[in-house]
Amino acid sequence: MSSELLVGIGELWTADPDEERAFVPDATLVVDDGRIAWLGPAAQAPEADRRTDVEGRAVLPGWVDSHSHLVFAGDRAAEFAARMAGQAYAAGGIGVTTAATREASDEELAALVAGRVRDATAGGTTYLETKTGYGLNVEQEARAARLAAGLVDEVTYLGAHLVPTGPDGQPVDADEYVDLVCGAMLQAVRPYVTWADVFCEEGAFTPEQSRRVLQACAEAGLGLRVHGNQLGHSGGVALAVELGAASVDHVNYVTDTDIEALASSDTVATILPACDLSTRAPLAPGRALLDAGATVAIASNCNPGTSYTSSMNFCVATAVLQMRLTVEETVLAATYGGARALRRDVRSVAAQGDDRTPVGTLAVGARADLHVLDAPSATHLAYRPGMPLTWGVWRSGHRVAGA
Numbered sequence: 006m007s008s009e010l011l012v013g014i015g016e017l018w019t020a021d022p023d024e025e026r027a028f029v030p031d032a033t034l035v036v037d038d039g040r041i042a043w044l045g046p047a048a049q050a051p052e053a054d055r056r057t058d059v060e061g062r063a064v065l066p067g068w069v070d071s072h073s074h075l076v077f078a079g080d081r082a083a084e085f086a087a088r089m090a091g092q093a094y095a096a097g098g099i100g101v102t103t104a105a106t107r108e109a110s111d112e113e114l115a116a117l118v119a120g121r122v123r124d125a126t127a128g129g130t131t132y133l134e135t136k137t138g139y140g141l142n143v144e145q146e147a148r149a150a151r152l153a154a155g156l157v158d159e160v161t162y163l164g165a166h167l168v169p170t171g172p173d174g175q176p177v178d179a180d181e182y183v184d185l186v187c188g189a190m191l192q193a194v195r196p197y198v199t200w201a202d203v204f205c206e207e208g209a210f211t212p213e214q215s216r217r218v219l220q221a222c223a224e225a226g227l228g229l230r231v232h233g234n235q236l237g238h239s240g241g242v243a244l245a246v247e248l249g250a251a252s253v254d255h256v257n258y259v260t261d262t263d264i265e266a267l268a269s270s271d272t273v274a275t276i277l278p279a280c281d282l283s284t285r286a287p288l289a290p291g292r293a294l295l296d297a298g299a300t301v302a303i304a305s306n307c308n309p310g311t312s313y314t315s316s317m318n319f320c321v322a323t324a325v326l327q328m329r330l331t332v333e334e335t336v337l338a339a340t341y342g343g344a345r346a347l348r349r350d351v352r353s354v355a356a357q358g359d360d361r362t363p364v365g366t367l368a369v370g371a372r373a374d375l376h377v378l379d380a381p382s383a384t385h386l387a388y389r390p391g392m393p394l395t396w397g398v399w400r401s402g403h404r405v406a407g408a
């Protein structure tokens with residue numbers, strides 16, 4: 006693979022957690038063999054095989070979207086319309102998507118997921134997690150995991166998304182279903198997944214059931230994540246911190262104790278701005294979490310029930326405009342923060358001493374995942390919300406979107 010020199014960068018946003026300044030003006034970078042080979046002042050730039058002039062545009066790491074549910078068929082527009090007319094969101098809608106997903110053939114489902122991955126990439130996302138959770142039986146969860154494994158970067162097992170209904174249309178026994186999730190279903194998905202998640206919430210799984218699932222998955226070697234405190238004070242945050250989960254996501258209903266627990270742990274608090282708008286939930290307290298010292302990630306939570314968008318640009322604008330994060334904090338949360346939530350950030354990779362290439366930060370040796378904006382500054386993401394600001398996207402050094 007030939008090396009490429011990017012010149013004419015207006016602002017280079019490195020999203021490096023160890024650096025004070027958010028961006029470097031007039032920087033240049035060299036991409037080689039899928040990684041960042043060099044970055045520094047334009048005047049000292051080395052030679053490269055190719056040269057691309059981005060003509061004053063801002064360059065950021067590609068977005069790291071650490072929470073999505075892309076393996077589904079059908080939509081829930083009617084449920085959304087009813088919600089906009091005043092109805093509350095409830096977990097039960099997951100069953101509607103499960104029925105539609107089970108109906109789809111492997112080819113149909115794979116094409117739907119691939120299309121959603123393309124959309125995300127076109128919007129600047131270069132590293133993407135997705136979950137199972139609309140299968141809810143052994144065969145269908147394994148199928149979802151297998152299809153996702155070929156299409157996204159990280160796959161999460163979410164068999165504990167909802168207690169499914171049996172042939173009589175009534176929910177099956179919850180504890181027996183948890184046994185299945187911890188047993189045969191886990192064995193069936195295990196070859197395709199590295200993470201496990203649980204929807205710890207009223208109407209889904211209790212903290213005790215969630216603990217059982219997470220412990221069984223940890224014993225099987227999976228990393229842990231939790232959907233917690235989305236609809237109420239579910240106990241999901243406390244459980245995630247207690248079990249050392251990599252992240253707890255949603256965090257809409259949190260106490261000061263929850264915030265302190267997150268701030269003094271390695272568990273990332275993942276906020277989902279588009280979901281909060283689409284469910285008319287109280288916005289997750291991103292400002293308070295950052296002020297307390299917690300690590301925050303921003304993700305799309307793309308799914309047909311609560312957040313039917315993979316637009317990280319939209320999530321970033323919302324976090325600034327509605328949640329009162331600064332642009333600098335928001336860009337860091339949607340890049341380094343997401344990578345940290347997946348333990349694929351510069352610090353985690355260095356600490357683990359493995360040979361994986363870090364993502365979410367632009368530093369020498371990191372994966373060359375670049376998001377070039379059609380604007381001179383990342384501030385435009387919030388200043389001009391909804392505008393088509395993604396100009397070009399590079400993934401592992403290859404241009405994957407844009408002219």
Ligand SMILES: N=CN[C@@H](CCC(=O)O)C(=O)O
Pocket residue numbers: 074096098099102204232235280306308309310311312
């Ligand atoms: N909260 C649980 N899971 C999804 C929604 C799933 C659905 O309603 O289909 C979420 O993250 O919001």
Ligand SMILES: [Zn+2]
Pocket residue numbers: 072073074232306308
């Ligand atoms: Zn989710």
